[in-house]
Amino acid sequence: MSDPARDAAEGSGSGYGFGLGARPVGVFVVRDGDVSWQPAVDVMRIVLGGQVLALAGILVIGHFLRRRRR
Numbered sequence: 001m002s003d004p005a006r007d008a009a010e011g012s013g014s015g016y017g018f019g020l021g022a023r024p025v026g027v028f029v030v031r032d033g034d035v036s037w038q039p040a041v042d043v044m045r046i047v048l049g050g051q052v053l054a055l056a057g058i059l060v061i062g063h064f065l066r067r068r069r070r
Helices: 004-010 043-070
Strands: 026-031 034-039
Touching: none
Parallel strands: none
Antiparallel strands: 026 034
C-alpha cells in the first residue's frame, strides 16, 4: 500500500478523476523569448487508424467483387 503523502512529496502517483482520462495535446515551447505551440502527435493512433481504414476498404472491395461474380 502506498503512502499518499510520500507519493506527493516524490512527485509520483497516478489516477483518473471521475472515470475520465486525459491525453496531452501539445506543449508550449519557449526559445529565445519566443513562444510557439507544438502539437503532440500520437503515431500509434495514426497507424491504427490507417489499418482500420485499409481493412474496411478490403472488405468493401471483396463484397463488391463477390456480388459482381454472381
